[in-house]
Amino acid sequence: MVYRICFVAVLGTALLIAEDWLQFRGPNASGVSMNTNLPVEFGPSKNVEWKTALPPGHSSPVLVGERIFVTAFDGDVLQTICLDRKTGKVMWRRDSPRARQQELHKSNSPASPSPVSDGKNVYVFFTDFGLISYGLDGNERWKAAMGPFNNPFGMGASPVLVGDTLLQACDSESGSYFIAVNKDTGKEKWRVERPDYSRGFSTPVIYRPAGGPVQAILAGSYQLTSFDVETGKEVWWYRGLTWQLKPTPVLGKDAIYVLGWAGGADTGQQEIIPAFEDVLKTWDKNGDGKLQKAEVPDEKITKDWRSTDLDDNGELGDRDWKLYRSRRNVQNAFQAIKLGPKGDVSDSGKLWSYTKSLPNVPSPLLYEGVLYLMKEGGILTTLNPDDGAVLKQGRMTGALSQYFSSPVAADGKVYVSSEAGNVVVLKAGKEWEILQVNDMDDMIYATPAIADGKIYLRTRGALYCFAKKN
Template identity: 50%
Template sequence: MRFQFFPTLALMVSATASDWPMFRGVNGSGVADVTSVPTEFGPNKNVVWKTTLPFGHSSPVITSDLIFLTGAEGGERVDAGRGDKVIDKGGKLFTFCLDRKTGKILWRREVPRPRIERYQQVNSPASPSAATDGESAFVFFADYGLLSYGKDGNERWRTPLGPFNNVNGHGSSPIVYKDLVILVCDQDSGSYMIAVDKNTGQTRWRAERPEVTRSYVTPVVFEPKSGPAELIVPGAYQVISYRADSGEKLWWVRGFSWQPKSLPVIDGEMIYVHDWEGGGEAAEPTETLAWEEALGLYDKNKDGKITQDEVDPKMERDFYLLDLDSKGYLTRRDWDFYRARRAARNTLLAIKHGGRGDLSRSAVVWRMQKFLPNVSSPLIYQDVLYLVKDGGILSSIDPKTGKIFKQGRLTGALDTYYSSPVAAAGKIYLFSQTGIATVLKAGREWEILASNDMDEQVFATPAIVDNKIYVRTRGALYCFQNN
């Protein structure tokens, strides 16, 4: 989506051309309407300011004069006893407000932490980004819930949520739509999406999502030419649209993979959304026994359940991933989602908006199953769709047909990508986990203009506002501008 073509979106999220009001900017597009952004930058080049911050993966969110972020400080990571999962032993959670012009921390507010939930070791307890309507900040922490602060740092309200059943922790960020703050709370049991009043924190609606398990997605808003505004929400195994004002389920497209992590992008009447997960690369679905057959094979004591000591060694090792609500045994629901996971294929869907109900056969214009990112979201800029796959494989694609224009490696950045690409002033910005920032000349036949080393890991997605790019590394927030 090109920002200048959708002026209504700025009103929709209470943003102006000088704002970056949610994760990845206006409606998650990743596109900024500016004229000049530095091509070369780093810890010692084109630095306007640098502010040291505690650990956290949340991305900067910006109003006309302030920047909001979250972070975790103190404590110690310890093994959670489940594969690569960890849990904090102590530590505090904070919301930060910085002066946009100087980078000075204006205030920091400690967040209640009544519990400490486990998370995947490359995640953090402060991964969801804030959202803002220009006057207030809205933040979410899985260890507490939603909170809101005024510009002055005074707490406006708090809404406890959880506890959550998400083995990898959380990554979904809140968004603001009119007078609502909306948050996806997908998990392995009891998934839902909630909308609270932005002025009081009181629940306005709640949409249950029993058809999906865990995800780490942030919704975007689709404004059709006629009809109500919609929330486009990827989920395990399907993409679903809801009325933004009521949470009513409107339509869905099946054929998705599981535990999606990226947000959709919108271009006119088209919606682009993707999901990748290990094991989903095969062209044909993996056959898995039906529940009745699985009982016959594994249920040794014939009690209608499958316990950990009844399965084969591989399933025994990953049993906690199958036992979705940690009962100690598998039920039909657990097994059916296991079958769905094994049958799911990685895919990028190009969905044309229009219709109600199951649109799986009618709304998909094209799909792609290869060269897909794991975490990083797609980007549409100047009529080209961009994808960056782990390993530094960049593809430029025709958004109308799915045809690949160009594909190549990002020299010097053959790495993992958690940060999503952003674009401005005819350039594309991509940040690898090890902190290599590749700057491209945008276009079908994209070209590498520069490769910049941040000297620290980067998980957050940068923000571009007023000819400046704001980059969060593992230990700091930088503001860069052409000198």
Template identity: 30%
Template structure:
């Protein structure tokens, strides 16, 4: 066994021809690559991505996690039957090198648009670190040998767990924002924790008692005043001391459903959160939402009556989707009795005069209140305590994505929102340089990535658009891959790795 491990380890170090030239110090080793930035210097994947020109395609079990890479290995997770699974593939051939099943546990209930294998692993020169909300943390070496494991209670949230762990030095950092309360308390059991990479032992843990369920992931912000751990939570973004977990600062003014990962550049931190339900503009037009609800108006009287509540009735979030689609509106319980109760609560909330009907006027009035504001905030470094008033340089309230994170390049931010709308923002002033339609509509879940001065964007429907970075909107390539894409792509020096609904593809 020792001889096998030694031989395999030597082969792992040597790598093979097509990926072995990868920059030694840079690896796409976590969600959105180095430090979650969505870009890496020196990477040159192909500009033209064509469906039938993949270098390889490997069938995968379902999952939403993104691939991560170290040298000539690709790692990701999935759900095989009812078992949580970790996989390692050869980056050159797509061959599955090993699979490991997590301990058998009850699977958390997640929204239909989510997955129990949604969290992206992270990897360093020695080990792979995997988080499943249903189980906790698992650590394997690159050969698939388990190094340690740490069961963690499953956080409670409306959509299911989606946060991903990150690495900072010899520490593994994980955020566990949670709708559940501490025992005997009205405070949340949310927390951020750091573990020793080698042993899995807890190094520090910081409670986040006023935060509820969230779906963002942490990042490390290095700036002229030092290094800070940044965590976007429910209504606030926080800065912590990475060595101890001590809170240093916070900024308020965000809505209660944070998903995107903050990004740094040009000496500032950029934090984006849409309104509840994914609404990206501060001025909300109720008309399309009401039009969508008229699908329930069976008698055609222009109102929604209590007796017109059907199985798919809910409060609309995304009117461009049909009722019954998992992204259409507020999530509903699967249990019929609980589902009906939730639907009645939704109906009663908007039936302000209690006459048993929704009118367009009642509906429109409610749409304009209580959902928070979309916000892209630029925060300068060096603050302590509540720095909302003192360190926020500018805010942008329109064109804010729900799920995709922003990406920084050469003094500009790029944001893509559902509907295929791309915004380019000047980071020193918050000025919108352009806001353009990509010509590829539909939902966008994958975060954009940048390589060789080009922005790669992926719609859920499988359309990839490559846009040249700069102040002029220029589409360099667009192609319909005719697949489902919701996971963020990964890259190495010459390849783009793209997870679809049932496979992993490599383009080079």
């Protein structure tokens, strides 16, 4: 009997130690951890628990029990790598064939989407292959070839899990879809075609309304849509997003906060573009009902042809033009959309919007009643989630570079990581202040993971585990 009590006590401790961070940005992609006692000062030779060299990839580490998972690429091979959480030692690597080498934006990577786990298995998605599931010990459970994807920037959305369902958003210039597969078989549960969406990079967030179906909210070009996870049916939607959604929204208690920025869609730049049939009347010289590049006198279009000829067939058709009109008519914004709706809430759903100093890639953060926006160049803005009022705006002095990694928070602190390799530690709050600028001496694209009083940070060449040394 005594033995049994001791055993339970030990098990309890073990469970506390093995706190997980199971997907991109941790719990529901929020970037928020309840952890305490995190280090403020760290770097290649400060507060390092361990460091392990890794092949390149921008995916974030996910923490599952005693293991860590990341994806990477090494030439023609896409890799899933499992590390020991205590020591950083590589436990196994699994190669999968790189079926193709798709176009990428220079800031993207063939291994950008982060793995996801339910604690029993791990799931990865590669632009150049599709979905694969492994057991924690590295046995391949199933794989589902997908693509190729017509996305000139490459893919960015990470897979997410809800119950038995694995979700993957695949928005690109043409052939966009959102897919749900059974997590144990890889078999399709449902698939929603999204012809009205172009390139997108946002990871879905899970919404569990009281008394309603569990939903996956997906931010895509021009529209935020909430899907019933079981059926794929659209439960509600909100028109009025910009055309390239890179950040992942964050959920608050009564609202979802959605950020979108794209070139040419800043405040005051919206234009009303004529309908296709009217443009054809003057521009379609050969009368074939399409616009060849030579027929288009507008340099705005010909200069950025790939963003308008979405299906990449060398001419502009009806769909290309329809989405071009949408693109020229939208405004970049950070918006608060009311939760709990049904149907079309385009006119009624917006609580507030903010249109200045908007980040391009980093996702917004909601932490202890304050919203954070981390913009390229090193400008941080905090906002009041209730009304969108700016609380404070300032520069990341000592870390004025590009930002691709998303901010994360714990222990009363916010951590932001610049491309040039600085991790700025902020005292959280509406009157945030810089506590420390750490220099990793390597570039950073991945979003860190936080658990057990430790920070797991991936740089271009390595995965670090940092912890306070007593």
